[in-house]
Amino acid sequence: MPTKPPKPCKQAGCRALVYGGAYCEDHAKQRRKQVEAQRGTSTQRGYGYKWQQASKGYLKQHPLCECEQCLAGQLRLRQATVVDHKIPHRGDMTLFWDRQNWQAMNKSCHDSKTAREDGGFGL
């Protein structure tokens, strides 16, 4: 299964070897917890009721995935199910609510985009 050579865990002082990802299992778990704690709940991040309503309305006007690959025709037109931020808002509420920065996306397109952006995070 592992194709890459193992690397030592990035956690200082940890000597575990990791196959893919930056941290050993224990430290990856630890980091996930830290990241989750920093992120807070989805409501705290702005994905509250207001966002659900706003994104639902947006998807009605933008029923098809607007991701680069779909627009370029590499993928068959997919139904948009989530609203994505073209520029990651990272908690910036101006960016978050700026509709110019929104794009309708299919969940699977969105997931592969998120995976690319979060690459190496080991999540």
Ligand SMILES: [Zn+2]
């Ligand atoms: Zn470790």
Ligand SMILES: [Zn+2]
């Ligand atoms: Zn797409």
